[in-house]
Amino acid sequence: MTRSGAAPAPEIAKAGPVLSVTGLEVSVNTEAGLHPLVTDLSFTLMRGETLAIAGESGSGKSITALAIMGLLPPPAVRLTAGTIRLGTRDLTRLGEAGMRAIRGDRIAMIFQEPMTSLNPVLTIGTQLIEAIRAHQPMSRARARARAVEALGAVRLSEPARRLGQYPHELSGGMRQRVMIAMALALRPEVLIADEPTTALDVTVQREVLDLLRDLQRDLGTAIILITHDMGVVAEMADRVIVMQSGRMVEEGPTPAIFAQPRAAYTRALLAAVPRMGAGAARAAVDLTRNRVLGRPDPARLHGDDAGPVARLEDVRVRFDLKGGVFGRVTHGVHAVAGVSLAIRRGETFALVGESGCGKSTIARAMVGLVPHQGLIEIAGQRLATNDAAALKALRRRVQIVFQDPMAALDPRMRVGEQIAEPMVIHGIGDGDARRARAADLMARVGLSADQAERYPHEFSGGQRQRICIARALALQPDLIIADESVSALDVSVQARVLDLLAVLKRDFGVAYLFISHDMAVVENIADRVAVMYLGQIVEAGSREQVFGDPRHPYTQRLIAAVPVPDPGHRRPPAPRLAGEVPSPVHPRGRGPARRVLHDIGHGHLVAEGD
Amino acid sequence: MAAYLVRRLIQSALILLGVSFITFLLLFVLPADPVRQIAGRSATPQTVANIREQLGLDQPFVVQYARYLGGLVQGDLGRSYLQKTEVATLIAARLPATLLLMAGAILCELVLGLTMGVIAALRRGRIADQALMMTSFIAVSAPQFVVSLLLLYVFAVRLGWFPIGGYGTFAHLVLPALTLGILGSGWYSRMMRSAMIDVLRTDYIRTARAKGLGRARVILRHALPNAVLPVIAMIGIDIGIFMGGIVVVESVFGWPGIGQLAWQGIQRIDIPIIMGVTLVSACAIVIGNLLADLVTPFIDPRIRLR
Numbered sequence: 001m002t003r004s005g006a007a008p009a010p011e012i013a014k015a016g017p018v019l020s021v022t023g024l025e026v027s028v029n030t031e032a033g034l035h036p037l038v039t040d041l042s043f044t045l046m047r048g049e050t051l052a053i054a055g056e057s058g059s060g061k062s063i064t065a066l067a068i069m070g071l072l073p074p075p076a077v078r079l080t081a082g083t084i085r086l087g088t089r090d091l092t093r094l095g096e097a098g099m100r101a102i103r104g105d106r107i108a109m110i111f112q113e114p115m116t117s118l119n120p121v122l123t124i125g126t127q128l129i130e131a132i133r134a135h136q137p138m139s140r141a142r143a144r145a146r147a148v149e150a151l152g153a154v155r156l157s158e159p160a161r162r163l164g165q166y167p168h169e170l171s172g173g174m175r176q177r178v179m180i181a182m183a184l185a186l187r188p189e190v191l192i193a194d195e196p197t198t199a200l201d202v203t204v205q206r207e208v209l210d211l212l213r214d215l216q217r218d219l220g221t222a223i224i225l226i227t228h229d230m231g232v233v234a235e236m237a238d239r240v241i242v243m244q245s246g247r248m249v250e251e252g253p254t255p256a257i258f259a260q261p262r263a264a265y266t267r268a269l270l271a272a273v274p275r276m277g278a279g280a281a282r283a284a285v286d287l288t289r290n291r292v293l294g295r296p297d298p299a300r301l302h303g304d305d306a307g308p309v310a311r312l313e314d315v316r317v318r319f320d321l322k323g324g325v326f327g328r329v330t331h332g333v334h335a336v337a338g339v340s341l342a343i344r345r346g347e348t349f350a351l352v353g354e355s356g357c358g359k360s361t362i363a364r365a366m367v368g369l370v371p372h373q374g375l376i377e378i379a380g381q382r383l384a385t386n387d388a389a390a391l392k393a394l395r396r397r398v399q400i401v402f403q404d405p406m407a408a409l410d411p412r413m414r415v416g417e418q419i420a421e422p423m424v425i426h427g428i429g430d431g432d433a434r435r436a437r438a439a440d441l442m443a444r445v446g447l448s449a450d451q452a453e454r455y456p457h458e459f460s461g462g463q464r465q466r467i468c469i470a471r472a473l474a475l476q477p478d479l480i481i482a483d484e485s486v487s488a489l490d491v492s493v494q495a496r497v498l499d500l501l502a503v504l505k506r507d508f509g510v511a512y513l514f515i516s517h518d519m520a521v522v523e524n525i526a527d528r529v530a531v532m533y534l535g536q537i538v539e540a541g542s543r544e545q546v547f548g549d550p551r552h553p554y555t556q557r558l559i560a561a562v563p564v565p566d567p568g569h570r571r572p573p574a575p576r577l578a579g580e581v582p583s584p585v586h587p588r589g590r591g592p593a594r595r596v597l598h599d600i601g602h603g604h605l606v607a608e609g610d
Numbered sequence: 611m612a613a614y615l616v617r618r619l620i621q622s623a624l625i626l627l628g629v630s631f632i633t634f635l636l637l638f639v640l641p642a643d644p645v646r647q648i649a650g651r652s653a654t655p656q657t658v659a660n661i662r663e664q665l666g667l668d669q670p671f672v673v674q675y676a677r678y679l680g681g682l683v684q685g686d687l688g689r690s691y692l693q694k695t696e697v698a699t700l701i702a703a704r705l706p707a708t709l710l711l712m713a714g715a716i717l718c719e720l721v722l723g724l725t726m727g728v729i730a731a732l733r734r735g736r737i738a739d740q741a742l743m744m745t746s747f748i749a750v751s752a753p754q755f756v757v758s759l760l761l762l763y764v765f766a767v768r769l770g771w772f773p774i775g776g777y778g779t780f781a782h783l784v785l786p787a788l789t790l791g792i793l794g795s796g797w798y799s800r801m802m803r804s805a806m807i808d809v810l811r812t813d814y815i816r817t818a819r820a821k822g823l824g825r826a827r828v829i830l831r832h833a834l835p836n837a838v839l840p841v842i843a844m845i846g847i848d849i850g851i852f853m854g855g856i857v858v859v860e861s862v863f864g865w866p867g868i869g870q871l872a873w874q875g876i877q878r879i880d881i882p883i884i885m886g887v888t889l890v891s892a893c894a895i896v897i898g899n900l901l902a903d904l905v906t907p908f909i910d911p912r913i914r915l916r
Contacts, residue, residue: 071819104822111820116813121835121910130831131821166911182821324613 017044018189018222019068019107024082026060026067026246034080037063038246041082045190050216050223052237052254054230056269056490057461060246061226065192068224069109070099086190105135108183112195114175118167124151124178125163131182150185151178154211172355173204180211187219194226201354201517206561209236228490230273231520231563234258242266255567272495273565274520276547307380308342309478309511310366310398315339315374317361321585334584335361336372337535337592343479348505348512350526350543352519352558356584358535359515363481366513367398379478396426399472403484405464409456415467416442416452422474441470444507445500462493466500473508481513486521498525519562523547531555535584536595541604551606614915618903622896629892630885634678637881638671644879648691665691678885687889688882690875697886701868705890707777708867711790711860712852712894714783716845718791719798724841726795727802731837732829734807742799749796754855758789758862775864786863790855794848801844805837812836835909842909846895846902853891 024041027034038060045051053061066072067079070091084091086106091099103109111117119127128147129140138146144163151159154177167175176196183191193212197205213236216223225236233240233254240257242250242265250263261267317336320329336358343349351359365372368385376383378394385391399422402408409418419441420434429437439449445466456464465485472480482501486494502525505512516522522529523543530540531554539552550556586592595607645662646653653661662668666677681688687697723746730742765785766774772781809815810833818832853869860869868887875883907913 069820071816100822100824102822103820109820111813111817113813117817119814119818119832119836120912122832130823130827134822134824134827168912179817182817327617 018047019045020085022083025080027080028077045222048220049238052225052233052240055243059243107190108188109192110179150181154181191221192224202561230565234565234567235563272492274524309345310343311377313340313375317372347527350514350522350529353532357532363483396475398479399477400481401468401485405468419471445470479511483515538607545604633888642879647878687886691880697882704868714787715790719794722795723798726799730803731806746796746799749792754858761785809833809837846899849898850895
């Protein structure tokens with residue numbers, strides 16, 4: 001096997017397998033003996049192709065990647081059967097020293113979390129140069145030149161200056177590009193990308209995926225793309241392997257898998273994927289159902305008998321940065337810079353935007369967890385963070401469901417008690433009444449009442465989120481703030497939780513403030529949508545207005561960036577972002593320029609200017 | 611950075627003021643009478659009253675403290691009641707010995723503790739780990755006078771490698787520094803072990819391995835600098851613990867440092883000496899913490915002092 005210095009023509013390169021896995025079995029050593037994590041997995045990877053391994057959490061896809069790299073966490077997890085051949089060499093027989101020569105040189109890997117995958121105390125340059133010099137003995141100066149070249153290839157601006165920077169000085173997207181530069185600097189034959197864009201914002205994901213595709217075309221690298229996102233699969237992969245519980249359930253060319261999935265699991269997986277453009281159809285169903293049940297239309301409800309459940313007027317949240325000898329405030333982070341909105345009774349109001357746009361800060365301000373300026377009204381009552389009694393009363397009206405249910409539940413408290421706890425805090429009912437209500441709520445969210453005696457770790461991720469939802473419902477609030485509540489869940493689980501939220505909304509008449517970065521999910525469940533950018537709303541309106549006729553360039557870019565789970569879909573080349581998102585930090589006494597929203601018809605608000 | 615330093619120095623001055631006040635108050639309310647110590651048992655009430663007046667000990671607390679502070683801001687620590695010498699002179703004569711002992715002890719405990727901790731982390735759950743952690747447990751729990759006597763017996767009396775006590779050569783330093791170092795190494799090895807285990811689990815260590823780096827480079831270049839960060843903060847706090855231990859160790863080994871001076875002062879209720887030694891120790895702790903905080907940004911670029 002010879003290393004190809006210059007990029008070969010892809011046609012020639014595509015001949016023959018570069019990596020073949022046969023009968024792979026990986027097991028974990030538990031007290032009850034060996035337990036298989038991956039069973040009888042066989043596949044081949046051709047030169048220059050992209051093979052996607054798709055599946056939900058626990059399917060064994062990441063373990064497979066680590067097995068190929070020889071990085072299975074010792075001593076518990078190990079390879080118990082099968083061969084992994086790179087060319088003609090069996091990697092399972094190489095041993096640590098042999099594998100070290102392969103890793104980073106012939107097979108490279110990039111990981112899901114760019115924020116934690118680079119060493120925080122070493123410069124980008126040190127980390128890149130050592131990767132090059134680990135495999136190719138050359139002078140520091142030459143390695144440095146190679147590193148600059150590699151950073152240029154991943155389209156980082158000012159590559160030479162980046163070498164002296166530390167990871168914390170770069171954004172998530174830039175760090176992932178550094179990881180890609182590091183992985184591809186030595187022109188490996190195989191690149192394993194384990195959820196490379198999952199932790200990134202959707203517009204950044206778009207750029208990183210485009211970059212990977214371009215580099216693959218130039219270098220002829222074969223890519224194993226591990227992902228849970230069928231949209232990413234459709235856009236990137238030539239072939240797909242679908243895995244479930246450590247086994248391959250289906251394999252085939254991408255168009256075939258999407259057009260005619262054979263395995264039931266693949267069909268279920270594809271059906272659960274939220275799709276852009278599907279929202280309108282679902283709304284029609286919802287509306288008919290509403291009429292059948294004789295429930296009032298949310299818009300009508302809003303009209304006369306009751307005001308909005310929550311109203312925000314020019315809300316601002318600023319975090320102070322201190323400096324100088326006396327620690328005076330010198331700068332402010334303008335996390336929320338003047339947001340006005342109203343949430344009607346019984347509606348789902350979605351707030352979308354990318355990380356750092358201030359959407360979660362609004363949620364925290366609305367329950368008085370961070371101080372705010374401007375007006376927040378819950379059910380007609382002004383929220384004042386300095387009046388503890390009033391704040392407690394208002395909190396009864398608003399509840400939050402967070403992103404990570406494991407972190408939001410007390411691991412040492414029975415779930416039944418946790419669901420009843422809000423009632424204890426607000427002094428509602430006696431012990432028996434609370435227990436009965438907790439049992440009832442558990443049934444309503446699809447759990448059985450006898451599970452109340454269990455602890456959070458005994459539940460799956462989706463079940464835990466149901467527990468959090470039950471707890472939020474315990475006080476019969478008017479509004480539930482769902483802050484990225486389904487983002488950490490597998491798609492099939494996500495779909496069921498979203499259905500549950502819709503049912504509960506109908507039955508309890510609760511309104512949702514649904515905060516999400518996921519445009520496809522929002523398009524599926526929202527009645528009205530507001531798009532946030534840098535602490536301000538740039539566009540707002542009904543779902544049909546914002547998704548059907550997006551007017552603000554940022555909204556358009558967000559929608560265009562969402563991967564479409566359809567291999568036949570060809571997107572227009574996305575306009576490349578002009579650099580990084582500007583900083584929300586301003587010197588004391590100054591703030592960001594206010595955007596002015598204009599109504600372009602029927603309540604469709606669009607920011608003017610940019 | 612300059613603003614940070616100024617703020618920290620102001621804070622340090624306030625801490626020292628607080629220490630001086632509390633110590634002075636404790637000595638004031640103490641039932642023991644320093645004048646009796648000076649005058650001796652056979653002194654007449656008149657002599658006792660004279661000495662009391664002479665030392666200003668007949669004044670109310672506020673006046674006494676104000677006088678002391680007034681001297682302090684001019685760099686005057688007062689005169690020893692019994693040795694009839696400036697406290698500053700006494701301390702200055704003994705401080706180098708104590709600083710030398712402290713430096714030796716810190717070196718010992720870092721070398722011993724960090725090595726033990728790293729090895730234990732790398733051999734986690736195996737025999738070596740368990741043996742090292744058992745050793746560190748013993749080191750932490752053993753009283754200093756036991757360790758010092760044991761070392762004296764084995765290395766000075768039986769083997770005769772080192773002198774039994776005194777001050778002057780490198781050989782004199784080894785046993786007292788080792789005594790203090792062994793105690794500290796117990797703490798440091800446990801801390802280092804857990805920090806190292808946490809760091810070895812991180813994504814960036816996985817990245818380093820995925821690059822094909824050798825084991826030595828992964829550990830020394832990638833893991834160690836991250837794991838050592840919490841340990842550095844510990845050194846600053848540690849100096850305070852030292853000041854307590856030094857009294858025992860200096861007595862056992864006849865080391866002419868301020869620990870001995872403190873012991874003499876306490877026995878005779880020599881208030882200026884007790885005050886002086888306490889303030890010097892407090893200074894050492896404050897400076898130690900400040901240095902630890904100043905060093906951290908050089909290892910962790912994410913930390914900015916402001």
